[in-house]
Amino acid sequence: MKTKDFSGIINNGPLPSPQDVEVPCDIGDLLNDYVESTESMLAELEQAALAYEADQGCEENSAAVRRILHKIKGESSMVGIDQMCELCHQAEFAFEELPKHKRPDMLLRFKDWTWAAMHSMTD
Amino acid sequence: MALNVLIVDDSSLTRKRIRRIIEMVDLEVGRFMEAGNGIEALRILGESRVDLVLADLNMPEMGGADMVRRMKTSEATKSIPVVVVSTESRTTRIKDLLAEGVKDYLHKPFTPEEFREITQTLWSEQAIEYGDVLTKALSQALETMAFLTILPMEEDLAIPVKTVLAEISFTGAKTGTIQILAPWNFCEILAENIGALSEVDDKARHDALKELANVTSGLFLPMVVSSTADAFDITVPTTTSCDNSSQWHELVADQNSCVLNIEGYMVATRLIMKD
Structure with a gap:
């Protein structure tokens, strides 16, 4: 599994192509479960990011964001999609480090990139 | 299981x-x-x-x-x-x-290997804990009723050939059986200590080990199975004799058994829990 650099998520820098995410060959029927679960969490993340933008610093929205990123990371890790795991890790770091007003854009970029990756996996 | x-x-x-x-x-x-x-x-x-x-x-x-x-x-x-x-x-x-x-x-x-390693460690730890508890229960029972001394295990201790096996069952919050297997000559010492008898016959040997099983259960049950022995019904202990070492080998092969050196005699205990 190649290592990809996802540090661009914190500074709006370049990210690897979502079409290049590597999926373990033995993932089997778990892939559909994974994509379905991730897409559902991305929808939740989008809502949480928009709510966060509207009411910056709200602890409830922050907790929702952390929970979703952590859950996507955990599931990616369990099915062996390491690049997604790394992206989530970088996004978690970025969420803590970025100024509050920059966090929603980072989250929406994460959501768009991951959404594209999910579509690529199921094509 | x-x-x-x-x-x-x-x-x-x-x-x-x-x-x-x-x-x-x-x-x-x-x-x-x-x-x-x-x-x-x-x-x-x-x-x-x-x-x-x-x-x-x-x-x-x-x-x-x-x-x-x-x-x-x-x-x-x-x-x-x-x-x-x-x-x-x-x-x-x-x-x-x-x-x-x-x-x-x-x-x-x-990985499956990491999981396997953890479960192996867990079950071996549990076996050790069980063994420790059995040792403690038996030691306390002996100190209480027979004034016998527990010594460190030595490699040259002889495996008992002629043995007496005492069994006592309990039912209640948990159900199971406690077994104590002792050499024939150990039972003789036990009978002498308990009854201050000058001559010990077969019946006295069996009775002495039954008494040990009884008191061990009373001390053992509150220690590991429940906070009080009153929560259990205990059967009258039974004993069986054996003239070869098969009884010994069968009992100590179980992971829930422990062996003590009691003044140079090897005595084994086993706990059998039922679902």
């Missing part, structure tokens, strides 16, 4: 994946049970027999750490081993969890 495993994670995908990893390991699983958070897990623990809990930390409503704390406050769940399965990598957090009673930690993702 087939193990009942409870997987606690808010991700159904992760629960499914963990289950498949366990299925790859040569471990006899009776039932897989699943919970989406600590509250659901505690409910299942209250209703079903669970032998191993695999739990995530970050879950809605009740996380893994709170669940473990709640488990430790209940007599029924405090000794069920919990292994945390998480992406948590802070060593201080993991140390805190281990201090709170978590048995071990698996980092997501984990």
Whole structure:
């Protein structure tokens, strides 16, 4: 599994192509479960990011964001999609480090990139 | 014995994946049970027999750490081993969890080999704990009733050939049998100490070991099975004799047995628990 650099998520820098995410060959029927679960969490993340933008610093929205990123990371890790795991890790770091007003854009970029990756996996 | 495993994670995908990893390991699983958070897990623990809990930390409503704390406050769940399965990598957090009673930690993702290693460690630890408890119970019983001394084990101790096996069963909160296997000549010393007899016949030997089984049960049951021996009915002890070493080899082969050196005589104890 190649290592990809996802540090661009914190500074709006370049990210690897979502079409290049590597999926373990033995993932089997778990892939559909994974994509379905991730897409559902991305929808939740989008809502949480928009709510966060509207009411910056709200602890409830922050907790929702952390929970979703952590859950996507955990599931990616369990099915062996390491690049997604790394992206989530970088996004978690970025969420803590970025100024509050920059966090929603980072989250929406994460959501768009991951959404594209999910579509690529199921094509 | 087939193990009942409870997987606690808010991700159904992760629960499914963990289950498949366990299925790859040569471990006899009776039932897989699943919970989406600590509250659901505690409910299942209250209703079903669970032998191993695999739990995530970050879950809605009740996380893994709170669940473990709640488990430790209940007599029924405090000794069920919990292994945390998480992406948590802070060593201080993991140390805190281990201090709170978590048995071990698996980092997501984990391999079947890592899971196998953890279960092997867990069961061997449990066997040691059982053995320690049996040793303690038997030692206390001997000190109480027979004034005999427990010595360190020595390699050159002779395996008993002629033996007497005492069995005493208990029913109640738990059901099982305690067995004590002693050499023939040890029973003679025991009978002399208990009854101050100058001549000891076969009946006296058997009666002495029955008495040892009785008092051991009284000390043993509150120590590991329940907080009070009153919660159990104990049968009258029975004894059987054996003229070759087969009785000895059969009993000590069990992982739930322990052997003591009592003033140069090897005495073995075994606990047999029933579901």
